[in-house]
Amino acid sequence: MTTPAGSAPPGATAGVEGALAALPESRRELARLLLAARSPVPGRPAPRSGAGPVPATALLTRLWHREHGTGRAPAQPGTGGAPGTGSHAVRLEGRLDHDRLRDALTGVLRRHEALRTRLAADGTAAPRLYVDEEPVLRLTRTDLSAYGEDARADRVRHELTESADAALDLGTGRTSRFRLLRLAPDEHVLVLASHLGVFDGWSSGVFLTGLAAGYRDGADSLPPPGLQFTDYADWQSRWLAGPEGTAELAARRAVFADAPPAPRAPGGFERGHLPVRLGRGPVDAGLALGAAEGATPFMTLLTALAVVLARREGRDEAVIGTPAAGRFSDRLEDAVGQFTTVVPIRIDLAGGAAFPELLHRTRAAVADALSHQRLPVDALFGPGTPPPYRVLFALHNYPAVPFGLPGIEVSQLPGPPARHLELYSPDPAATLACIGLTERDGRIGGTAEYNRRAAAPEDVRGLLTGIEAVLDRAVAEPAAPVRTRH
Template sequence: MTAPTDAGVDRALAALPAAKRELARILLAARRPVPARPARRSGAGPVPATALQARLLRREQHVRPGTSTGTGSHAIRLAGRLDHGRLREALTGVLARHEALRSRISDSPDGRGPQLTVDDAPCLRLTRTDLKNRTAAARREAVRHQITESATTALSLDTGRTSWFRLLTLAPDEHVLILASHLALFDGWSSGVFLTDLAAGYRDGPETLAPPELQFTDYADWQRHWLASPDGAAELTRRRAEFAGIPPAPPAPGGFERGHLPVRLDRGPGSALAAGLALGAAEGATPFMTLVAALAVVLARLDGRTDVVVGTPSAGRFAAQLEGAVGQFTTVVPIRIDLSGNPSFTGLLHRTRAAVADALSHQRLPVDELFTSGTQPYRVLFALHNYPAVPFGLPGIEVSQLPGPPARHLELYSPDPAATFACIGLVERDGEIGGTAEFNRRATASEDVTALLTGVENVLRRAAASPAAPGITL
């Protein structure tokens, strides 16, 4: 006897009464092995929200009702004759291409928890503002104000108002396009996907924008099923056991209040950073691994421990089919580093290299499932971002990125932001390494974050001078 095809199963399910249809789907899914990687889901309808989305929805509903749990903002300058109609059609086409941009998240009335529902038709929210008659100084101030205001726009998961666009006209041939997006549905990688699709839709027409190979809803549906499967449950149990002996990071008594600090590490010739990264490369370590090793030394000295955990935000797109989708795939990967036995820096590099590789192999595990409330073992987050460069080009238009307000990632990346005192996000660009340190004012001060980074450079300076000398942590 041959197994029924997916089309046959769908027809059989459709013939059932509505009350029994979902139960039949659950029973069928339970009989199928859950693949180790996401695949296109069968059927339609709502899917369970991811663990991160469920946390953000709870915070939006109960901790900060009436406000958005996180808004990301991106701004680009468009120099050249812009066809407003084509831009509007391209924006609508991108919303139609990605299910995440047409989604809402709300609690299920039948107690199944937060559900991700996709609207059939895209809803473009676009505000146009004409600034042509203002002075140059007034235009600059208006652009700055609009970018800042966009980053604080209160978006809403349960109503589906999760994106908002602003088009500012500075002159007939000069515009600024600003996107506000809810961080529960749009991560840093998504900005590159979005801009690439927008350029293609503007250039070739929105009808050319075929759906991505996998949608974010495919991933969300897979994640819940995989976590409940024997394989997912076993990996979760094993990974939790690896951190069982690490005490949880204590929350700051005053809770959480965001602060920001610009960060720049000197990578010039003869600098400690340049020497340290060269040493790391000679030992087969990436710049990220080398910096994490130095950061672990500083944290070990501060805490008086030989076991350090550093959290790093990971893109979470562990399957190639996910790279072309808009969505919130990011998770935090905890890296446990062993500094016992007074190692040399080269010895610590080898340990860190193995620890990073092992940690990144567990990107499938969402941090909100790995560490339940009050159990996260890290208090510092560190990232060296490597988002792919996006050659965003429009016919006859010169495009450039505009700097936006500081990131708001601590609440996104940490199950308990009060237990994380700093999130250091760096980007390597044009021979320099710099970015932003977001920190909890209730737990630390800006000068303490600066001292932390100065300590990293001092460790690298000492390591470059005596890479094989034992006792780098002393």
């Protein structure tokens, strides 16, 4: 019988646990930590050994310093909410059992350690994640049924905006808050707000799936996920410090060693939002051209955007950041947490190649970049050094979640636009825009979040019209060389 590399031989685990159990409780946790430090760090997260605090992720560490240090950015009402707060809402039509909903919400908080964590520095250089044993449900109920229809709609919009503007705190563990608005006996709105340091876009689907199961089958109907966010945080810290993480980090840094850091806007950072949409004609034809070359819609749009940016800067290449889910292990897919990482993609546009050739270069660059999702962007470029990209681009494809409650019709409510620039960029002042698109009913559109100190709305729109123009030319003359210098 062979033993996989890095794993303990049969019976060793039981022997170790027996030896640990024989130690005084005051020394037991220290012994676990020492054993974990001596064990080889796997290439993917695994359940951590023992309990107790774990080092914060690289992203959480940055957010902590921004919120509790000199770099904290104040909330800007009306421009996307408080730093660190993400909020969305659902309309519930039908006979709602308030007690079952409360118990289901508490059950989801109990299931996911990320929703019971708080950060503390404890005199160390980096903050650590602590998990509270029991969940604390922060749920307010407001009855709006006595208001007229117009006044009620205004109050709902006010509650949605207020939820996004209200700051949540990593230090106290107040990282989630819920509001239940009663519009009529059989009509409610549930508003969910979470700190983006512990809750990403994928987590919304995980949360709603657990909430539906808890409401339908009881709060304890779902077991804990295979891996918790704290398992991932513990693994990330040890892996980055280990030989494999150190080697991958050095190799990836070498790729961008000669790429100049993005210039910081003299005025710093002030957030703005702009709805955007791509035209159907040139984009549809361009995506068809990309598909014929084996490129996904994201790769095709990314190639066109790279051409636009290279022409603006007079260069033969472009570096663009794209948010990746970061759930590179299947066991992370049913966990709530902030796993998103920004992956910088460097695209070579030199030589006057035709657009189909550029698509093949982009395909290779995207595949290579996504293979490094384990590397947090904060570790890749380090504090005080702006990343080499000014524009972030995403074509969101989070899995659709059929959020169903028995006897209740559920629908999503539009809320304030999300605040992602400060989350995705280590230095928002060095970022021009974050363009987030989705494809619905054959149309591609979304929201561009931009730095008012670095760009005007027409500058951001120019990126989109530039994409359309590049695709239009590529379809009309697919063999024509694409020039980035004039």
